[in-house]
Amino acid sequence: MIGFLSGKVLSAKPTKLIIDVNGVGYLVNISITTFEKIADQKEVALYIYTNVREDAIVLFGFSSESEKEMFELLISVNGIGPKLAQSILSGIQVDELKQAIQTSDISRIVAVPGVGRKTAERIFVELKGKVDSMPELEGILHSGNVRGEAIAALTTLGYNLKIAEKITREILTIDSSISIEDLIRRALSQLNR
Numbered sequence: 001m002i003g004f005l006s007g008k009v010l011s012a013k014p015t016k017l018i019i020d021v022n023g024v025g026y027l028v029n030i031s032i033t034t035f036e037k038i039a040d041q042k043e044v045a046l047y048i049y050t051n052v053r054e055d056a057i058v059l060f061g062f063s064s065e066s067e068k069e070m071f072e073l074l075i076s077v078n079g080i081g082p083k084l085a086q087s088i089l090s091g092i093q094v095d096e097l098k099q100a101i102q103t104s105d106i107s108r109i110v111a112v113p114g115v116g117r118k119t120a121e122r123i124f125v126e127l128k129g130k131v132d133s134m135p136e137l138e139g140i141l142h143s144g145n146v147r148g149e150a151i152a153a154l155t156t157l158g159y160n161l162k163i164a165e166k167i168t169r170e171i172l173t174i175d176s177s178i179s180i181e182d183l184i185r186r187a188l189s190q191l192n193r
Contacts, residue, residue, distance in 0.1 A: 001052075002026075002059060006045035012038070015090070017061060019044060028061035029082075032090035036166075037063040051082050060086060070094045070131075077126045079119060087114045091162075093169065096147065098131045108148065111161060147172055150183045159191055167191060 005028065007021035014035045017028045028046060030038075038044045046061035047068040060082055062068040067089060074085035088097070091112035100108040101124060109120040147168050154164035167187045171178065178186075 001050045002048045003050075004046070005048055005059075005061065006043070008043050009038070009041060015086070017044070017046075019046070019061075026059060028059045029086055030061045031067070031086050033093060034061060034063040034067065049082070058082065064094070067094050070097060073127055073130055074123070076130075077119075077122055079122060084114055084119075088112050091115075093165075099148075101127050101131045104128075105148075146178070146180050146183055149180050150187060153184050154187055154191070157188075163191070 005019055005021055005026055007019045007026075009017065010020050010025055011018040012035065014032050015030060017030050017035075017038075019026045019028060028048065030046070034046070038046075044063075046063060047065055049060040049062070049068060049071060051058040051060065060071065062071060071082075071085050071089060074080050074088055075082055080088075088109075092100070092108065096108065099105070104124050106117065106120050106124070109115055109123060110117055115123075147165075150168045151161070151164045154168070155161050164187070167190050168183060171183055171186050171190075
């Protein structure tokens with residue numbers, strides 16, 4: 001089993017990456033979250049989940065151990081395969097997903113494309129106790145709540161969910177202790193450029 005790869009990026013697309021490791025090109029499926037973190041890099045190091053099927057060996061790559069751990073938890077849920085788990089992690093950050101599971105925020109998980117109400121309920125039932133044992137992520141208590149409120153405010157104003165998530169994530173990366181009012185103000189100024 002392959003658990004980690006590092007090498008030169010030969011090709012990078014939002015959900016697929018080809019990494020040259022000592023002359024061998026590995027095709028690795030990645031989430032949009034991982035793509036955003038590695039998009040400008042010429043060399044990458046990824047944690048790998050190897051999915052062995054009857055007809056193929058498929059690699060899934062993650063920029064952090066916590067993302068890989070959440071992926072493994074998601075595929076342990078009945079009815080969620082690797083592709084859907086990758087899609088879920090593309091639509092919601094690991095810390096937000098953990099918080100949504102802990103608080104049973106069904107609307108946040110159903111907002112991810114491909115996830116219906118029954119799948120979201122299964123995620124809550126099967127993972128509620130398991131995500132509690134995951135290590136705390138930076139700023140989850142502050143930025144998770146502030147981020148969620150800011151995204152809700154921006155989508156209520158008619159902005160696209162993905163764009164609102166991306167901009168709030170960027171602002172919180174720079175200043176994780178920002179107030180909700182300042183976060184919304186900055187996001188609106190960036191959205192209205």
